[in-house]
Amino acid sequence: MKKLGFIGTGSMGGLIIEAFIKGGQIKAEHIHMTNRTLEKAKQLQLRHKKTVVHHDIYSVINHADWIFICTKPMEMVHVLKDISNLLRPDQVVITITSPLQVEESEQILNKQAVVRFIPSIVNLSLEGPSLITYSNRCSSDLRDELTSLFSSISNPVTIDPSITRVASDIASCGPAFISFLIERMIKGAVDETKIDEKTATIIAESMLIGFGELLKQKHFDLATLRKRVTVPGGVTGVGLKVLQNETGWMFHELFRETEKKYVEDRQGISKQLNNKGS
Ligand SMILES: NC(=O)C1=CN([C@@H]2O[C@H](COP(=O)(O)OP(=O)(O)OC[C@H]3O[C@@H](n4cnc5c(N)ncnc54)[C@H](O)[C@@H]3O)[C@@H](O)[C@H]2O)C=CC1
Ligand SMILES: O=C(O)[C@@H]1CCC=N1
Helix, strand or coil: CCCEEEECCCHHHHHHHHHHHHHCCCCHHHEEEECCCHHHHHHHHHHCCCCEECCCHHHHHHHCCEEEECCCHHHHHHHHHHHCCCCCCCCEEEECCCCCCHHHHHHHCCCCEEEEEECCHHHHHCCCEEEEEECCCCCHHHHHHHHHHHHCCCEEEECCHHHHHHHHHHHHHHHHHHHHHHHHHHHHHHHHCCCCHHHHHHHHHHHHHHHHHHHHCCCCCHHHHHHHHCCCCCHHHHHHHHHHHHHCCHHHHHHHHHHHHHHHHHHHHHHHHHCCCC
């Protein structure tokens, strides 16, 4: 059984570890992890006693076959440069951030195969998308093995690098965007009617769970679902008209802005790649 290494056990690193253990393909004792603030990794170990906490990244790579780098994008290049001469050729490096392309990680490393696995917070429920890009160094057997691992916690979608930003906006930022919109729905309801926040939140969260389950059970696609709810001459139509007017080009603007941020992040990464010393 493969041993997994984790460099960075913050929000996402920690969540992926939890999900892999819950998914059942990986045993806790096969998880080797470290974090800059070691306490974070130790906290995770309190919940999964058999996981192994290491004091530094070098010890993690000594013990693991597949190594997940779960730091912020700008820290990722430093970590890759740090470990590049210590990795065995058969080890596999898995990055989880969108601004760094697999070819760029390969340039830093020597012979190792690189995979980009962009998770989503929803993967903690062993559901939802993850976005996968395999580098050319990945054999078809390795791709199969990794796809099987990723499938244990998500629905892996292989993406072309050209759609990385928008795919990640939908898959990974999407839960935050949807949460925000639902929070706005609750606030509107509380401000404009007699409902209290707690009741509105209970109803909204319950509606969302049912909504996800309907899609999962493939009763409807989004458009059919909307049409079924919109009784001719009823209230939904009135509400939808408001949404149509108010949302306008909102999401167009959102995707333009995230693209700008992506370009900035890519420039930051390029600078680091060209800076041979660090
Ligand atoms: N939060 C999310 O929903 C998603 C995040 N991502 C990606 O996940 C990555 C991590 O994001 P978060 O977990 O939210 O950030 P975070 O800040 O919670 O976690 C990063 C962790 O890496 C540790 N770290 C940094 N440098 C280190 C080093 N040299 N050695 C050991 N540990 C080190 C930090 O101490 C921190 O705990 C980012 O690159 C982000 O783009 C991808 C998809 C979704
Ligand atoms: O906010 C971020 O930058 C990360 C990337 C995808 C989701 N969260």
